[in-house]
Amino acid sequence: MTRDVRMQGFASRHDVADVVRLLDERLAPLASEIIPVTECAGRVLAAEVAAQADVPGFDRAAMDGYALRGEETFGATALAPLSFRVIGEARPGRSSRGEVRSGEAVRIMTGAPLPRGADAVLMAERAAEQGGSVLALEAVAPGKNVGRKGDDIRAGAVLLQAGRLLRPQDAGLLASAGTAAVPVVRRPAVSIVITGDELLPPGERPRDACIVDSNSLMIEALARRDGGLPATAPIVPDKREALARALAGATGDVILVSGASSVGAEDHAPDLVAELGVLEVHGVAMRPAGPSGVGFFGKRPVFLLPGNPVSCLCAYEFFAGPAVRRLGGRPLHWPHRRAVLPVGRKIVSAVGRVDYVRVRIAGGKVEPIGISGASLLSSTTCADGVVIVPKESEGYGAGESVEMLLYDG
Amino acid sequence: MTRDVRMQGFASRHDVADVVRLLDERLAPLASEIIPVTECAGRVLAAEVAAQADVPGFDRAAMDGYALRGEETFGATALAPLSFRVIGEARPGRSSRGEVRSGEAVRIMTGAPLPRGADAVLMAERAAEQGGSVLALEAVAPGKNVGRKGDDIRAGAVLLQAGRLLRPQDAGLLASAGTAAVPVVRRPAVSIVITGDELLPPGERPRDACIVDSNSLMIEALARRDGGLPATAPIVPDKREALARALAGATGDVILVSGASSVGAEDHAPDLVAELGVLEVHGVAMRPAGPSGVGFFGKRPVFLLPGNPVSCLCAYEFFAGPAVRRLGGRPLHWPHRRAVLPVGRKIVSAVGRVDYVRVRIAGGKVEPIGISGASLLSSTTCADGVVIVPKESEGYGAGESVEMLLYDG
Numbered sequence: 001m002t003r004d005v006r007m008q009g010f011a012s013r014h015d016v017a018d019v020v021r022l023l024d025e026r027l028a029p030l031a032s033e034i035i036p037v038t039e040c041a042g043r044v045l046a047a048e049v050a051a052q053a054d055v056p057g058f059d060r061a062a063m064d065g066y067a068l069r070g071e072e073t074f075g076a077t078a079l080a081p082l083s084f085r086v087i088g089e090a091r092p093g094r095s096s097r098g099e100v101r102s103g104e105a106v107r108i109m110t111g112a113p114l115p116r117g118a119d120a121v122l123m124a125e126r127a128a129e130q131g132g133s134v135l136a137l138e139a140v141a142p143g144k145n146v147g148r149k150g151d152d153i154r155a156g157a158v159l160l161q162a163g164r165l166l167r168p169q170d171a172g173l174l175a176s177a178g179t180a181a182v183p184v185v186r187r188p189a190v191s192i193v194i195t196g197d198e199l200l201p202p203g204e205r206p207r208d209a210c211i212v213d214s215n216s217l218m219i220e221a222l223a224r225r226d227g228g229l230p231a232t233a234p235i236v237p238d239k240r241e242a243l244a245r246a247l248a249g250a251t252g253d254v255i256l257v258s259g260a261s262s263v264g265a266e267d268h269a270p271d272l273v274a275e276l277g278v279l280e281v282h283g284v285a286m287r288p289a290g291p292s293g294v295g296f297f298g299k300r301p302v303f304l305l306p307g308n309p310v311s312c313l314c315a316y317e318f319f320a321g322p323a324v325r326r327l328g329g330r331p332l333h334w335p336h337r338r339a340v341l342p343v344g345r346k347i348v349s350a351v352g353r354v355d356y357v358r359v360r361i362a363g364g365k366v367e368p369i370g371i372s373g374a375s376l377l378s379s380t381t382c383a384d385g386v387v388i389v390p391k392e393s394e395g396y397g398a399g400e401s402v403e404m405l406l407y408d409g
Numbered sequence: 410m411t412r413d414v415r416m417q418g419f420a421s422r423h424d425v426a427d428v429v430r431l432l433d434e435r436l437a438p439l440a441s442e443i444i445p446v447t448e449c450a451g452r453v454l455a456a457e458v459a460a461q462a463d464v465p466g467f468d469r470a471a472m473d474g475y476a477l478r479g480e481e482t483f484g485a486t487a488l489a490p491l492s493f494r495v496i497g498e499a500r501p502g503r504s505s506r507g508e509v510r511s512g513e514a515v516r517i518m519t520g521a522p523l524p525r526g527a528d529a530v531l532m533a534e535r536a537a538e539q540g541g542s543v544l545a546l547e548a549v550a551p552g553k554n555v556g557r558k559g560d561d562i563r564a565g566a567v568l569l570q571a572g573r574l575l576r577p578q579d580a581g582l583l584a585s586a587g588t589a590a591v592p593v594v595r596r597p598a599v600s601i602v603i604t605g606d607e608l609l610p611p612g613e614r615p616r617d618a619c620i621v622d623s624n625s626l627m628i629e630a631l632a633r634r635d636g637g638l639p640a641t642a643p644i645v646p647d648k649r650e651a652l653a654r655a656l657a658g659a660t661g662d663v664i665l666v667s668g669a670s671s672v673g674a675e676d677h678a679p680d681l682v683a684e685l686g687v688l689e690v691h692g693v694a695m696r697p698a699g700p701s702g703v704g705f706f707g708k709r710p711v712f713l714l715p716g717n718p719v720s721c722l723c724a725y726e727f728f729a730g731p732a733v734r735r736l737g738g739r740p741l742h743w744p745h746r747r748a749v750l751p752v753g754r755k756i757v758s759a760v761g762r763v764d765y766v767r768v769r770i771a772g773g774k775v776e777p778i779g780i781s782g783a784s785l786l787s788s789t790t791c792a793d794g795v796v797i798v799p800k801e802s803e804g805y806g807a808g809e810s811v812e813m814l815l816y817d818g
Contacts, residue, residue, distance in 0.1 A: 010534075038611050041630035057615045064671060091675065092647065093606030095618045109647075109675055111607050111716065113618045125419075152785045160790065167816055168630035169789040172623030172718055175611035176786060197502030198520050202447050202584035206466045209504045209522045214581030221450035221577035238501065263473055263533055266500065266518055307520065309581055335818065337746060376561045377585060380578040381569065407576055409744065409818070 010263065010283030010290070015391065016318060016354040019281050019294055020332075023322055027301060029329040030186040030253060041171040043184040044227070044329035045164040051157050052178030054150035059114040061090070061121045063145040066134050068105040070120030070142035081128070081135035090115055105134050114146055121145035153177050163329060185329035190223040191252030192216055192232040195243055195259040195269070196307055199235050214377060215258040215305070215312045222316050225335065227328035228254065238266040247272055253300055253327055256320055259307035262291035269293070269304050277302065285391065286354040289314040309377040314356045336385065336405035341366045347396045349389035358383035359404060366404055383407065419692030419699070424800065425727060425763040428690050428703055432731055436710065438738040439595040439662060450580040452593040453636070453738035454573040460566050461587030463559035468523040470499070470530045472554040475543050477514040479529030479551035490537070490544035499524055514543050523555055530554035562586050572738060594738035599637040600661030601625055604645040604652055604668040604678070605716055623786060624667040624714070624721045631725050634744065636737035637663065647675040656681055662709055662736055665729055668716035671700035678702070678713050686711065694800065695763040698723040718786040723765040745794065745814035750775045756805045758798035767792035768813060775813055792816065 032046030061067060068084055076082040084105035090096050092111040100106055100117035107129070108114070108121060119142040128135040153159065159177055160170055166184075174182060199213040206212050216232045223230040236246045243260060247269075260269040273279045273295035281294040282304070288311040293304030303320040305312045322332045344365025349355040358369040358379045369383050385406040389395055396402045441455030470476060477493055485491040493514035499505050501520035509515055509526035516538070517523070517530060528551040537544040562568065568586055569579055575593075583591060608622040615621050625641045632639040645655040652669060656678075669678040682688045682704035690703040691713070697720040702713030712729040714721045731741045753774025758764040767778040767788045775796065778788050794815040798804055805811045 036612060038626060041626060041633075053615045055615065056620055058618060064676070091606060093608070093618055110671065111605065111620070152787055159787075165817065167790065168627045168634070169718070169722055169786055169816075171630055172627035173786045173790050175626050176615075176621050176623040176718070178614040178621060180612045180614075196520065197500060199502070203445060203589045205587040205589075206462045206464065206585075209467060209502055211465055211520070212585050212587060214585040217447060217450060217584050218577045218581035221580055224450075225577070262519065267473070309578070309585070313578055377578055377582045378561055378568075381576065381582050407578075408574065 013283045013285040013290065013353075014281045016284060016286050017391070019284060019319060020322065022280060022294070023301065023319065023326070024332060026296070027323055027326045030188060030327050032183045033186045034181045034183055037171065037175050037179045037182050040166050040174065040182040040184060041168050043166055043182070043187075045160055045162055045166060046183040046185045046329065047162050048158050049160055049174060049179060049182065051153045051155050051159055054155045055153040055176050056147055056149060056151065058149050060147045061108045061110055061112050061114060061145065062147045063121050063123045064110050065108060065124045065145065066105040066122045066127055066136075067100060067108040067115050067118035068120060068122060068136075069100065069102065069118060070140050070144060072102065073120070073122060073136045073139040076136040076139050078137045081137050083133050083135055086129060086132055086134050088115075107134075119143060119146065165330065188228045188253040188324055188327040189251070190228040190230040190254045190256060190324060191250035192219055192223075192230055193236060193243075193246045193250055193255065193257045194232065195236040195238060195246070195257065197238045197266075199259075201235060214309050215307065218309065218313060219256055219258065219305070219316055219320070222313075222321060223256075223324055226321050226324040227330055228324040238268075240268045240272070243268050244272050244276070247276055247302075254320065254324055255297065255300060255302040256305055256316070257302065258305045258312055261293055261304035261306050273297075273302050273304065285352060286314070286318070286356065287350075288356060289318065290353075292319065294319055310358075310380055313380060317356075334405060336407070337409060339385075339404050339406060340401055341404060343367070343396045343398050343400050343402050346398055347387055347389065347402070349393060349395040351394055352391060354391050355389040355395075357387045357389060358385075359387050360384045361404075366402055380407070422692045422694040422699065422762075423690045425693060425695050426800070428693060428728055429731065431689060431703070432710070432728065432735070433741060435705070436732055436735045439597060439736050441592045442595045443590045443592055446580065446584050446588050446591050449575050449583065449591040449593060450577050452575055452591070452596075454569055454571055454575060455592040455594045455738065456571050457567050458569055458583060458588060458591065460562045460564050460568055463564045464562040464585050465556055465558060465560065467558050469556050470517045470519055470521050470523060470554065471556045472530050472532045473519050474517060474533045474554065475514040475531045475536055475545075476509060476517040476524050476527035477529060477531060477545075478509065478511065478527060479549050479553060481511065482529070482531060482545045482548040485545040485548050487546045490546050492542050492544055495538060495541055495543050497524075516543075528552060528555065574739065597637045597662040597733055597736040598660070599632040599639040599733060600659035600664045601628055601632075601639055601641040602645060602652075602655045602659055602664065602666045603641065604647060604655070604666065606647045608644050608668075610644060623718050624716065627718065627722060628665055628667065628714070628725055628729070631722075631730060632665075632733055635730050635733040636739055637733040647677075649677045649681070652677050653681050653685070656685055656711075663729065663733055664706065664709060664711040665714055665725070666711065667714045667721050670702055670713035670715050682706075682711050682713065694761060695723070695727070695765065696759075697765060698727065699762075701728065703728055719767075719789055722789060726765075743814060745816070746818060748794075748813050748815060749810055750813060752776070752805045752807050752809050752811050755807055756796055756798065756811070758802060758804040760803055761800060763800050764798040764804075766796045766798060768796050769793045770813075775811055789816070
């Protein structure tokens with residue numbers, strides 16, 4: 001694995017599937033941390049959570065209306081209403097006092113505790129109150145419009161399982177059951193190292209022989225999409241010692257190196273990863289992003305992403321993205337929305353490598369984007385998505401159905 | 410519209426479609442703001458952006474190898490290689506000096522400017538360097554492995570259109586073309602007002618006649634999903650003056666009021682919205698979330714969301730969510746992933762109202778969740794998603810195909 005490939009090319013290339021399998025086998029979710037329930041939406045539950053209390057914790061009105069004995073309303077209709085004496089009012093948040101006796105009713109608001117003696121709530125819309133009395137315009141069965149203690153959740157019941165990506169309503173559920181703190185999988189810190197003497201930081205104008213780095217912004221956004229916490233170091237020059245220092249200083253749970261990944265004289269990254277850790281993969285049978293690599297510093301995965309922006313995007317999606325998601329307890333698979341559509345214009349690939357083909361949808365059909373250079377980032381901004389052509393395929397002819405991964409959610 | 414409906418019920422209910430149409434007509438994206446390119450991923454472009462410079466700004470090597478005159482390699486093969494004198498090295502970020510003449514080559518790294526005289530790059534893998542010379546093992550046509558000035562982007566060309574939700578690679582593209590600042594639609598500030606005497610803040614344990622507010626966490630997360638910036642005020646008691654103060658202090662572009670939206674004696678929200686602005690809608694023909702309302706404070710929409718958590722979720726999705734997205738320049742439609750599946754167990758609805766039916770997928774089929782109370786938030790955490798049954802439908806029988814909106818992305 002540590003043969004020096006600089007200026008000699010890759011002797012052989014790894015299969016995409018083997019690299020993905022390696023990551024699947026080696027990586028596991030990070031340890032958990034405890035966070036306030038107020039911050040848990042969108043995080044991944046690290047352990048099951050049980051309810052601290054019954055919800056609701058008391059019998060309560062599920063409607064605005066009148067609490068009474070349901071049985072006593074039997075026979076009431078709009079034409080022959082039955083009258084009840086209104087003896088008070090029950091409001092949310094106040095424990096009920098007194099008792100509803102025969103012929104009596106208590107005006108009650110949704111969420112208020114049901115007064116003792118009452119067992120049903122007559123809806124306000126089916127009642128007419130006047131001068132201390134209320135007319136029931138219909139019958140309500142005992143138990144009607146009442147939420148019973150523990151109806152939604154029983155104390156001690158498991159609310160949500162470990163591994164759950166918490167939905168907005170999950171956060172609400174946890175809070176309602178008295179949860180103060182939630183164990184979640186730690187978000188992976190993603191150290192981004194950008195190397196290249198020709199690079200200017202984003203925000204500058206390209207000048208002379210220099211170009212502006214686009215990969216940091218792109219992979220920061222991708223890492224955030226995947227639940228990671230990216231941090232990008234200042235651009236590293238193409239010097240062995242400088243890159244060695246940057247790698248040693250990369251404290252993230254995942255390390256992404258953009259540039260210096262290939263076989264040029266200044267491509268020190270593969271060599272340094274092998275020196276500081278283990279270089280498991282260098283050179284993958286895919287296009288673009290062939291000169292990608294994967295290594296480990298201890299348990300921490302290191303990804304060598306080609307400096308060419310499209311290759312960088314491609315290598316991130318195939319290898320780094322699944323790793324960030326796995327460490328954060330999320331599913332390994334690509335998060336893109338998928339569509340199955342007929343091919344409008346032939347998609348060509350070569351047997352023996354995986355192709356990441358940028359495509360657009362035209363007239364309901366999928367067609368490849370004309371331009372295809374690895375460095376042409378505009379091919380990924382004018383495309384609607386990609387088709388992944390597997391190793392054993394030569395591509396897809398017009399009319400065939402193909403699955404496409406959409407760039408936009 | 411401002412008839413006092415308290416304790417009398419809704420005389421008539423608005424159609425869901427009419428409410429959505431009202432929002433569609435009344436709401437428009439907020440004004441733009443200028444942000445650094447480093448923060449633009451995930452934001453919505455407010456105006457088209459044109460390239461500040463050519464990308465690349467110079468002819469450059471697209472591969473590691475040797476820059477030479479392509480024509481001079483014609484005839485070269487591995488068995489009959491041609492030799493070139495290596496006169497120097499071209500590195501990324503350094504303007505090239507000197508010139509490649511006949512019979513000469515310059516060792517070159519990907520991204521380095523092509524030296525004068527050269528017109529092609531022989532890949533390192535197809536070359537063998539030894540003692541000041543390099544053997545070309547194959548022919549390369551002029552122009553091969555060279556990226557021309559302006560190949561990816563021409564200065565002045567429009568990179569991306571107004572309204573674009575910026576992808577990770579879009580941020581990279583903008584940076585690479587020399588963009589420093591990006592005009593984006595301002596993110597809507599979402600003021601959340603939670604009212605109810607029975608409510609304790611999230612993180613507390615339920616006690617006595619009190620329950621813990623779950624709606625704030627849920628709608629904060631939903632507003633963030635939709636591109637909003639939520640801010641929740643301290644819980645407001647069921648007092649007219651307190652709610653009036655809270656509404657007057659709600660400075661957001663969108664105001665969400667949870668609770669006090671119905672027809673109970675303490676439901677002051679509809680009345681106050683009518684007093685402080687215009688109450689356009691109160692009472693909608695839907696289940697749950699019938700007691701929802703929509704008003705305006707000037708141009709700012711105000712949504713009355715029922716306090717029952719499932720109703721609150723439902724009213725947010727139907728009305729508030731589209732508004733937050735529209736103000737932020739995003740698409741109005743629901744952002745959920747969709748699936749079309751056969752119905753496994755009958756989905757029942759009533760003609761004349763829209764139903765928000767929580768469903769699960771079992772054996773590849775859609776079936777309604779057994780529990781259905783508006784207050785049972787657990788029905789939305791054990792469900793896989795929802796089926797929206799339109800007003801004119803009685804539901805779906807087993808075996809029919811139905812579209813389902815998935816809760817998980």
